[in-house]
Amino acid sequence: MKILMCTDGSFYSDSALAYGAQLFCKSQEHELVVLYVMPKVHEEFKFYERKFNEEVRKLKEVELKNVETIEDLKNLKPVDISFKILENAYKLLMKFGFEPKTKARSGNPANEILAEADEGKYELIIMGQYGFSKSNRSALGKVASIVVSNSKVPVLIVK
DSSP: EEEEEOOOOSSHHHHHHHHHHHHHHTTTTTEEEEEEEEEEGGGGGGHHHHHHHHHHHHTTTTGGGGGGGGHHHTTTOOOHHHHHHHHHHHHHHHHTTOOOOOEEEEEEHHHHHHHHHHHHTOOOEEEESOOTTTTSSSSSOHHHHHHHHHSSSEEEEEE
């Protein structure tokens, strides 16, 4: 089975990766692909993106071992963030005996997940119930809700 596992680096997506790996670890015949979508930010929100990124960097200081100066922080590119998120997902799945392929896309996360699922002819999508923007008002996060509503293949949502 060809399985698309989606991550945004959040606790919820890590839980989905681990649960999906546990479900399928008895059979190594499955092809796992981990997808991370770097969302594009509208120009009017760039200030908030910078503030958010500053906070994320503070929270993940331990993981940024190669960053030694403020200049190094300024030089981080979206590719660096994508690489780190995919690297962490890869390492997590390796613990379950899988060697997944990794892919990164840029754009609207829900649209890019659906496009990848279609283009890659996946048979199952696995993703977390929420991402970083958890809303207590709905049963599913925005991206998960759109993917579930529009996917042509089954979607496994993990709490």
